[in-house]
Amino acid sequence: MLHLSVAVDQQSAHDADSYVALARLAERGGFDFVTLDDTFARPGPDALAVLSRVAPATSRIGLVPTVTTTHTEPFHVQAAVATLDWVSRGRAGWRLDVSTTEGEARLFGSRQAAAADALWQEAGEVADVAAKLWDSWEDDAEIRDVPTGRFIDRDKLHHVDFRGTSFSVKGPSIVPRPPQGHPVRVVDATDGQARRTAARYADVALVRAAGAGQAADVRAQLRSRAAEYGREPGQPKVLASLLVDLGAGEHAAEPGHGGGGPRQSAQGPLYRGGPVDLAELIAGWHGEGVVDGFHLVPAEPLRDLERLVNGTVALLQHRGLFRTFYPGSTLREHLGLARPANQWAVTGGAS
Amino acid sequence: MHLAAHFPGVDNTTVWADPDSGSQIEFASFEHLARTAERGLFDFLFLAEGLRLREHKGRIHDLDVVGRPESITVLNALAAVTERLGLAATVDAGFNEPYELARRFATLDHLSGGRAAWNVVTSSDAFTGENFRRGGYLDRAERYPRAAEFLDTARELWDSWTPDGIPRPFAHRGRHFDIAGEFTLPRSPQGHPVVIQAGDSEEGREFAASAADVVLARQRSLEDGRVFYADVKRRLAKYGRAPGDLKIMPGVGVVLGDTAAEAQERAAEIRRQQTSPQTALLTLEQIWGVDLSSYDPDGPLPDIDPVVDPALAHGRTRRGDTVAIAEKWRALSKEKGLSIRETVIEAGGRHFFTGTPEAVARELDEHVRREAADGFVLVPHLIPGGLDEFVDRVVPLLQERGAFRTEYRGTTLRSHLGLPEPGNRR
Numbered sequence: 001m002l003h004l005s006v007a008v009d010q011q012s013a014h015d016a017d018s019y020v021a022l023a024r025l026a027e028r029g030g031f032d033f034v035t036l037d038d039t040f041a042r043p044g045p046d047a048l049a050v051l052s053r054v055a056p057a058t059s060r061i062g063l064v065p066t067v068t069t070t071h072t073e074p075f076h077v078q079a080a081v082a083t084l085d086w087v088s089r090g091r092a093g094w095r096l097d098v099s100t101t102e103g104e105a106r107l108f109g110s111r112q113a114a115a116a117d118a119l120w121q122e123a124g125e126v127a128d129v130a131a132k133l134w135d136s137w138e139d140d141a142e143i144r145d146v147p148t149g150r151f152i153d154r155d156k157l158h159h160v161d162f163r164g165t166s167f168s169v170k171g172p173s174i175v176p177r178p179p180q181g182h183p184v185r186v187v188d189a190t191d192g193q194a195r196r197t198a199a200r201y202a203d204v205a206l207v208r209a210a211g212a213g214q215a216a217d218v219r220a221q222l223r224s225r226a227a228e229y230g231r232e233p234g235q236p237k238v239l240a241s242l243l244v245d246l247g248a249g250e251h252a253a254e255p256g257h258g259g260g261g262p263r264q265s266a267q268g269p270l271y272r273g274g275p276v277d278l279a280e281l282i283a284g285w286h287g288e289g290v291v292d293g294f295h296l297v298p299a300e301p302l303r304d305l306e307r308l309v310n311g312t313v314a315l316l317q318h319r320g321l322f323r324t325f326y327p328g329s330t331l332r333e334h335l336g337l338a339r340p341a342n343q344w345a346v347t348g349g350a351s
Numbered sequence: 352m353h354l355a356a357h358f359p360g361v362d363n364t365t366v367w368a369d370p371d372s373g374s375q376i377e378f379a380s381f382e383h384l385a386r387t388a389e390r391g392l393f394d395f396l397f398l399a400e401g402l403r404l405r406e407h408k409g410r411i412h413d414l415d416v417v418g419r420p421e422s423i424t425v426l427n428a429l430a431a432v433t434e435r436l437g438l439a440a441t442v443d444a445g446f447n448e449p450y451e452l453a454r455r456f457a458t459l460d461h462l463s464g465g466r467a468a469w470n471v472v473t474s475s476d477a478f479t480g481e482n483f484r485r486g487g488y489l490d491r492a493e494r495y496p497r498a499a500e501f502l503d504t505a506r507e508l509w510d511s512w513t514p515d516g517i518p519r520p521f522a523h524r525g526r527h528f529d530i531a532g533e534f535t536l537p538r539s540p541q542g543h544p545v546v547i548q549a550g551d552s553e554e555g556r557e558f559a560a561s562a563a564d565v566v567l568a569r570q571r572s573l574e575d576g577r578v579f580y581a582d583v584k585r586r587l588a589k590y591g592r593a594p595g596d597l598k599i600m601p602g603v604g605v606v607l608g609d610t611a612a613e614a615q616e617r618a619a620e621i622r623r624q625q626t627s628p629q630t631a632l633l634t635l636e637q638i639w640g641v642d643l644s645s646y647d648p649d650g651p652l653p654d655i656d657p658v659v660d661p662a663l664a665h666g667r668t669r670r671g672d673t674v675a676i677a678e679k680w681r682a683l684s685k686e687k688g689l690s691i692r693e694t695v696i697e698a699g700g701r702h703f704f705t706g707t708p709e710a711v712a713r714e715l716d717e718h719v720r721r722e723a724a725d726g727f728v729l730v731p732h733l734i735p736g737g738l739d740e741f742v743d744r745v746v747p748l749l750q751e752r753g754a755f756r757t758e759y760r761g762t763t764l765r766s767h768l769g770l771p772e773p774g775n776r777r
Contacts, residue, residue, distance in 0.1 A: 016463075031743055045454075048453055049458040053427045080421045082421070083425060086425075103532055107529050108450060150414060166484070168481075171482065173394065175376075
């Protein structure tokens with residue numbers, strides 16, 4: 001099964017309507033999920049807030065905001081992501097990222113930024129404690145037992161007693177276990193420092209690669225590391241992340257690009273051409289088993305997303321390579337990921 | 352008159368055992384209450400916060416509703432299913448940083464078209480701090496000063512872009528925060544989100560007078576309410592503010608009936624439901640400070656004296672002088688011949704505005720006309736339908752009396768509350 005996701009990033013948009021319009025368009029195209037990037041370093045609204053605002057205006061598409069882990073509180077972050085899962089009825093994801101710049105550190109009163117290696121290790125710990133906190137409520141913890149007067153069975157709530165390198169969390173979460181159990185964790189694994197964290201914790205890894213060979217290499221490395229961490233085969237799902245500029249025409253690819261594949265640009269691998277050629281490229285890489293799907297970042301959000309939906313996706317659907325409707329209702333179902341068992345219920349950990 | 356709807360959280364307000372009590376976590380419940388409030392032309396919906404599950408005798412408290420979603424995220428979603436209703440979140444300044452929180456509230460204000468409000472609380476206790484990087488370390492005396500500087504800093508950030516939407520660098524250097532850079536959003540539709548404050552203490556009142564737009568107050572009798580109201584309003588002049596710049600809204604429960612007697616009966620029943628036998632014993636244990644699980648809730652109060660500094664409960668508001676309370680409760684029990692449960696209901700139970708819709712409308716109106724309140728935060732005992740009856744039966748009567756709006760005139764929460772748009776201080 002081919003998986004497709006698309007970014008709904010926009011320059012200097014902070015009203016709800018434009019984001020809702022893009023997400024609805026993506027949902028019409030049957031995309032697995034939309035992403036909305038975020039950082040404290042440049043203008044724009046809080047991404048998780050925007051996708052919460054989008055949630056009631058959509059019904060099936062997955063919603064994956066970037067939430068950084070460097071200057072934020074792990075306890076708040078996991079609660080917000082869990083809540084996004086509740087308000088979207090099981091469609092939340094979370095793209096983890098770190099804040100590497102001194103400018104971001106100054107916004108929080110620090111003088112210097114830590115090294116990327118350390119920040120990604122911390123991001124892994126945040127991913128880990130988040131999952132523990134999501135599991136800190138067993139699914140059937142709420143009992144409403146009138147004879148004993150008990151709203152919950154407190155044996156099914158658990159202190160997590162997490163001790164990381166730079167923080168600790170007692171738990172349990174204030175939010176009951178979210179509908180998906182664990183909202184889907186996404187990591188851009190292109191940079192080496194992020195790859196270990198992605199291999200261990202990501203359900204979906206993004207790889208910015210201009211060539212199929214490079215994407216295949218990164219996936220192989222991610223999968224073998226994931227196996228070392230004891231994860232199931234086939235995890236994480238790997239999506240090739242491409243900038244797409246479909247402004248050049250409906251069919252004709254720019255000579256040397258499009259049909260010839262993406263090329264490196266300052267912003268990352270860029271595909272420039274027509275929507276039909278892009279469909280060819282997607283079908284090609286996916287058919288060769290190089291990746292599990294694609295994450296597409298439109299150069300011109302509305303224009304390119306319209307062309308993706310009406311051109312690229314329509315063609316892939318016509319060939320039977322991509323869904324024409326959503327058989328499931330949660331993001332995990334779209335991605336073919338099982339709802340995870342609760343680590344406390346399985347191991348019988350004490351509260 | 353201003354009205355707000357409170358989605359009750361994790362105390363014994365909510366009668367979860369009632370068959371009409373729905374989910375406390377699913378979005379549909381929040382949507383129902385928000386739509387009801389907007390149908391009733393309420394000023395805003397209000398969400399509380401708790402950052403550590405409460406514990407009793409070293410274990411997680413299990414008798415009340417436990418668990419809730421994260422407030423700001425829910426409000427952003429509610430902005431999609433409402434058009435005019437204000438959206439207020441309680442967020443503890445003690446466990447946040449100004450840059451991130453100012454950004455989250457500015458985002459809510461942008462995405463909702465000017466309907467955001469922040470109920471500023473400031474706790475920072477060690478128990479809650481165990482869930483956070485920063486821990487809980489603040490001296491009681493430092494909490495309000497830090498919250499005041501936090502709010503000041505947030506306002507600097509909210510004002511930091513030019514009116515034409517160009518970011519300007521900011522630098523704040525104070526006792527608690529030393530930050531610099533650029534904010535990520537232009538000034539939001541309300542200028543500043545509405546600021547709410549719920550402290551009843553001397554410091555809380557002063558903080559509200561200096562910096563808040565709305566005070567959430569305890570429910571009081573008409574006379575006590577008038578004293579509180581006058582006390583808070585007289586503090587405003589010192590800060591160059593007019594009496595209308597700060598709205599005083601007590602949290603209240605309302606119980607309706609077709610007759611006064613029926614309403615009284617329903618109110619008594621709700622109080623009884625809110626105080627289950629187990630809850631009665633637990634309430635007593637909080638005051639006595641010892642295990643009382645062997646006592647019969649339908650029997651007499653304990654003969655033993657309470658311990659002086661009880662530490663059984665974590666994550667709750669302290670109950671003050673427990674020895675004096677115990678003495679009072681024993682006297683009450685003796686005088687009226689009440690059991691443990693009956694005593695807890697009688698002494699600790701909530702007071703409602705109780706009566707026919709006409710009587711309740713008249714009483715609410717009187718509190719506002721006689722300057723005991725500018726409005727009310729209604730606290731239903733059932734989710735999600737607990738305010739349906741009030742909106743259907745009381746709001747029209749308030750409108751007939753000319754006491755409450757018949758339509759939303761403006762689009763922002765500030766306009767509903769009649770608050771001026773804050774000037775840009777830069």
